Amino acid sequence: MPHVSDTSYHAPFWQWNGHVQSIYPSMFRKVDFQYDHRERLELADGDFVDLDWHQQNRDQKKLVIITHGLEGDSGRHYVTGMAKIFVAQGWDALGWNCRSCSGEPNRLLRFYHHGDANDLRAVIQHAIDTYGYENIVLVGFSMGGSLSLRLVGEFPDQVSAAVKKVIGVSVPCDLYASVQALSQPGNSVYVKRFLKKLGKKIQEKSIRYADQISYDGYQQIKNFIEFDNRYTAPLHGYTDALDFYVRASVKPLLPKIQIPVLLIQALNDPFLSEACIGYEAAAINxxxxxxxxxxxxxxxxxxxxxxxxxxxxxxxxxxxxx
Incomplete structure (x- = not known):
């Protein structure tokens, strides 16, 4: 499919730049939507993820599975907004929460991250095996977009035939380039917010796993490279932060994808640099x-x-x- 530079979309006039367009909806957008129920999915390694469902018409066997971004959850405006519009079109909707993101700490020492789509695989298989869905669409935002694209690009021959299409929004396809973009002085507000939220989880885990993880000196961490060097990489089997960025980036997997993908990226996204945009993949796939x-x-x-x-x-x- 081609690369389309869309000129039909215009932000509200008072949202005058990418920062306002990112921050305002995150803080103030409210979506009138409620899930029907929450289900806990037990994972093979002894951990769990929580699934929030809106199941209105299982006979249609159509389901959208929505994955949130870093330190988000199923209640974020972009998840509930996407669920609402799909439900209005007759779909069932599932907003799932990555480990530790549903309001309850996960059981294991590890967290979730860009480079591991296995939990999403388990969610999809559960939806198929338990409820019989035959037409599944994956929608992922930011990190959730990385996971959704990784799922269909990492092992393309193993993707269930029920998974028909993927939509990725604001996806940082190149993690190192995204980290560099966020390291710019004007973007410190985002990094501080992420580190504050992650720090609470590190502190909680340092109490339960005192011999394996420490919160001491956490306040000295000022950027993602320092955080990923100290926590993300060692907790998830990477040598260091740079190894994590290389191996967890979804960009190298995009040419392998074999089902239709819509990738929406704003050129004024403060989280993304040009290297994060999927130009090359769209040109060859x-x-x-x-x-x-x-x-x-x-x-x-x-x-x-x-x-x-x-x-x-x-x-x-x-x-x-x-």
Missing amino acids: PNILLETTAAGGHCGFMLAGTHETYAERRAVSFVKEL
């Missing part, structure tokens, strides 16, 4: 439709005069024939 917008920020894409976003409308349009 006919399964990938890349849409770049001049505005939108990070997981923003709000529209004036409506509670829906451009990303939500494009997602349902992309899967309308299923």
